[in-house]
Amino acid sequence: MPQFSPKTLAITLATLAGRRLYWVAISLVGFAMLGVALYYQYALGEEPCQVCIQARLWVVAIALLAVLIAIYPRLTLLQLTGHLLLIASSVGLGESAWTLYLLENGRGDGSCEFQLGMPDWFAVDRWFPDLFEVRTLCSYTPDIIWGISMAEGLLCVAAGLLCLSMLTLLGSFMAPEESTSSTA
Secondary structure: OOOOOOOHHHHHHHHOOOOHHHHHHHHHOOOOHHHHHHHHHHHOOOOOHHHHHHHHHHHHHEEEEEEHHHOOOOHHHHHHHHHHHHHHHHHHHHHHHHHHHHHHOOOOOOOOOOOOOOOHHHHEEEEEEHHHHOOOOOOOOOOEOOOOOHHHHHHHHHHHHHHHHHHHHHHHHHHHHHHHHOOO
16 A cells, blocks of 8 residues: 655655646636636626735736646746746735635725726736726625635635645655655
């Protein structure tokens, strides 16, 4: 019976990260999340607030980053950069989700605006208003399934992506050590 260890998991994930399928799967998760957000906005009438749009920007960043890495999955420097950017984007998504969670539970700072607040050189709310226009003030997020709010779901996804990317990055540093020790 094979033994499970965090080191084995990290090395396995690092090996998978060198494959296109890994990055395609991450991009599909991001685009699926964007699709769900747009479904809630346009089909169910749940208008997005400023923090919701900021979370949406992090999701789009994750999806586009994964598409870019999927094009050249075996370039080590690009993979390292990709994992670091995925970690940063997951933390950003988690921070936005945490802010939403606090707001919907009455514990957050309710200072939300009707503008996204991006600089003119990155005015995505004007360039793509159907995707990134703020349409309501922050208050709550809708339930997505089994009483789990969208903020709670975003927190779980952000934590999962963060753990996955950190384990994979750690495994990429362990993998060379593992392969040299097995040849000796």
